[in-house]
Amino acid sequence: MKINRYLLSILVDNEPGVLSRISGLFSGRGFNIDSLSVAKTTDPDVSVITMVTYCDAHIIEQIKKQLHKLINVIRVNDLTEKQYVERQLALVKVHARTEKRAEIMRIVDIFRSKIVDVGHSHFVIEVSGDSGKIEAFISLMQPVGIVEIATTGAIALGRENGK
Amino acid sequence: MKLTGAQILVQMIKAQGVDTIFGYPGGATIDIHDELDRHDDLRHILVRHEQGAVHMADAYARAKKATGVALVTSGPGATNTVTGIASAHSDSIPMVVFTGQVPTGLIGNDAFQEVDIVGITRPCTKHNYLVKNPAKLADTIQEAFHIARSGRPGPVLVDLPKDVIQAQIEFNLPEPTQMKSYKPNYKPNKKQMAKAISMLKQTRRPVIFAGGGVILSQGAEELTQIARLANIPVTGSLMGLGAFPGSDPNWLGMLGMHGTYRANMSIGHSDLIFAVGVRFDDRVTGNIEKFAPDAKIIQIDIDPTSIHKNIEVDCPIVGDCKTALKDIYTLMEKEDPKDFQTDRTAWLARIEEWKQTTPLKYDQNYEVIKPQYVVEKLYEITRGEALVTTEVGQNQMWTAQYYHFDKPNHFITSGGLGVMGFGLPAAIGAKAAQPDKLVVNVAGDGSIQMNIQELMTAIESKLDVKIVILNNRFLGMVRQWQEFFYDKAYASTNMENAPDFVKLAEAYGAKGFKCTQPACVTETLETGLNTPGTVIMEFVVEREESVYPMVPAGGAITDMLLV
Numbered sequence: 210m211k212i213n214r215y216l217l218s219i220l221v222d223n224e225p226g227v228l229s230r231i232s233g234l235f236s237g238r239g240f241n242i243d244s245l246s247v248a249k250t251t252d253p254d255v256s257v258i259t260m261v262t263y264c265d266a267h268i269i270e271q272i273k274k275q276l277h278k279l280i281n282v283i284r285v286n287d288l289t290e291k292q293y294v295e296r297q298l299a300l301v302k303v304h305a306r307t308e309k310r311a312e313i314m315r316i317v318d319i320f321r322s323k324i325v326d327v328g329h330s331h332f333v334i335e336v337s338g339d340s341g342k343i344e345a346f347i348s349l350m351q352p353v354g355i356v357e358i359a360t361t362g363a364i365a366l367g368r369e370n371g372k
Numbered sequence: 373m374k375l376t377g378a379q380i381l382v383q384m385i386k387a388q389g390v391d392t393i394f395g396y397p398g399g400a401t402i403d404i405h406d407e408l409d410r411h412d413d414l415r416h417i418l419v420r421h422e423q424g425a426v427h428m429a430d431a432y433a434r435a436k437k438a439t440g441v442a443l444v445t446s447g448p449g450a451t452n453t454v455t456g457i458a459s460a461h462s463d464s465i466p467m468v469v470f471t472g473q474v475p476t477g478l479i480g481n482d483a484f485q486e487v488d489i490v491g492i493t494r495p496c497t498k499h500n501y502l503v504k505n506p507a508k509l510a511d512t513i514q515e516a517f518h519i520a521r522s523g524r525p526g527p528v529l530v531d532l533p534k535d536v537i538q539a540q541i542e543f544n545l546p547e548p549t550q551m552k553s554y555k556p557n558y559k560p561n562k563k564q565m566a567k568a569i570s571m572l573k574q575t576r577r578p579v580i581f582a583g584g585g586v587i588l589s590q591g592a593e594e595l596t597q598i599a600r601l602a603n604i605p606v607t608g609s610l611m612g613l614g615a616f617p618g619s620d621p622n623w624l625g626m627l628g629m630h631g632t633y634r635a636n637m638s639i640g641h642s643d644l645i646f647a648v649g650v651r652f653d654d655r656v657t658g659n660i661e662k663f664a665p666d667a668k669i670i671q672i673d674i675d676p677t678s679i680h681k682n683i684e685v686d687c688p689i690v691g692d693c694k695t696a697l698k699d700i701y702t703l704m705e706k707e708d709p710k711d712f713q714t715d716r717t718a719w720l721a722r723i724e725e726w727k728q729t730t731p732l733k734y735d736q737n738y739e740v741i742k743p744q745y746v747v748e749k750l751y752e753i754t755r756g757e758a759l760v761t762t763e764v765g766q767n768q769m770w771t772a773q774y775y776h777f778d779k780p781n782h783f784i785t786s787g788g789l790g791v792m793g794f795g796l797p798a799a800i801g802a803k804a805a806q807p808d809k810l811v812v813n814v815a816g817d818g819s820i821q822m823n824i825q826e827l828m829t830a831i832e833s834k835l836d837v838k839i840v841i842l843n844n845r846f847l848g849m850v851r852q853w854q855e856f857f858y859d860k861a862y863a864s865t866n867m868e869n870a871p872d873f874v875k876l877a878e879a880y881g882a883k884g885f886k887c888t889q890p891a892c893v894t895e896t897l898e899t900g901l902n903t904p905g906t907v908i909m910e911f912v913v914e915r916e917e918s919v920y921p922m923v924p925a926g927g928a929i930t931d932m933l934l935v
Contacts, residue, residue: 221553226494229494230494233495234495271677271681274676275677278677280498280499283552283553
């Protein structure tokens, strides 16, 4: 079957062990998680988990049902079939050699990203966007010399008119 | 009113209508056992191993149609329950397991007898809790019972730190449990049921396939009504035995790896499978690609994850089996009954032919006892009235084949996980639930030795059980696979060194009888079953007898090895 990228937004009870139940469900069944981000919502008793996974249509059905079966899961929202806004955040530390500084700043500008720390030898750049944009940015920074990267998992919200 | 955590626990268990719990004390649970000692209306059965306690709670739940309860201490007490919990999880048995835990201040410090049992049992419980706040104790216990028995039932574990058990807490009986994240759906979809009705009208070669869900939802009567109204033959999974009367002419026998020829052939040639409370386990389907190639499938299950998991279903109905069956029967009654029996003659004749040409069979014309013969005689002598538990292996399959279960909740076996050592503690649990019933455990010589220590529990607690050991001096089922698929290399399956079971029974204070001749089988069974107290009946049976029919793993279920 065809492998697709799926993006799930899962509302859960904000309790110890809930993330472990969810990740355990994945590892126990041999499903792979591509990215995961978790934080509490405006309701302190509820957290939202955004999860990206690659699998076929049959497996995502099982994943969604199995997630829903967990006692602490309140709602499973599959954003994949809807209109949604997706963002990932990356902090990228690059070599800031004098002859490259202008070029780096140009790319930062084009990507509407930000230099958040300037040093004698390094810049730290903050860039956000969907995973494609982050990957594109990283690939452009590669020749400059990337020292270190930290990336969050994807987060997403459905659009107002999202079907 | 201020109560201790231990007092609250006992109050809350009693409020759930439970009258028996199975347990083993330890440092972390002394207070609970101390409190239990003051309550004559909540019986505590002292087991000899915590695994036994959980199997007993499992069988108690099934025999009493209630929720089973086990209580054990922290650390090793808790880890010893894991097999029993996993078995109950596989078979969807409502159960609450209470484990003691080190005081909250010590949790995470690798304290003496500390283990993260909530972490360990996360994948094999329906849900589990660590109670850290004494104020939440009563609510958590009530919620645990609510989760264990609602929706698709299952085991729930509650871990109780010693300081929570000892705390003094203001106690009020909690309000009914309301959960925003857990609301099982019992009501089947009307459109889907209407679709099922129209499919039932169009079928020429239907089969009903009943599973454990029918028994758990207490829907056996409704299932039988539908089968009779539409004259549809019925097969069952191991867990579904007793969901339809085993003596009914339309009963096909069990389906699957050791299913009857007619059950497997009927499924293989049917055009409509009406599956109720089954999850299409691999022991039932064989090779999925070749499973029921011509059949449309209606499937009723309370758990949506059971639908479309292994087999594509044409008409999924999510809901409680009993409710759905009742509703479907009501809809059927409004129709012309003839519409449901169109041209069934050829199909039923074909099934009858399968039955006549290839019945379940064995040959007792030898000097040596055939194990099937023992089970068949057991059925005759008990007139099918006994509650029967089994261990796992050949003994389990022969019991499934030759003890014809007419009623639900009479066959108690570890179906999904297949736990050797299940049968003896299960028999004790069933006896605790149904003291007036005759309870028989059919065992092999290998598996009886896995929890043999529970003999003491049976005797001490006066929970008399009758144990039939089919002694073939082999780990028979594995030996059978070695015979078929490993050129008869019987690696590590020889069990010639066994205890003297008669003396062993006597050592515990039970009675023991041994039978080595076919001519004495009936007499031994009659004597054993009529002897008061717990009794072992050992039958020295044919060493290399195999369970037939057999579908080799990965084959189509219509491709069977016959005797």
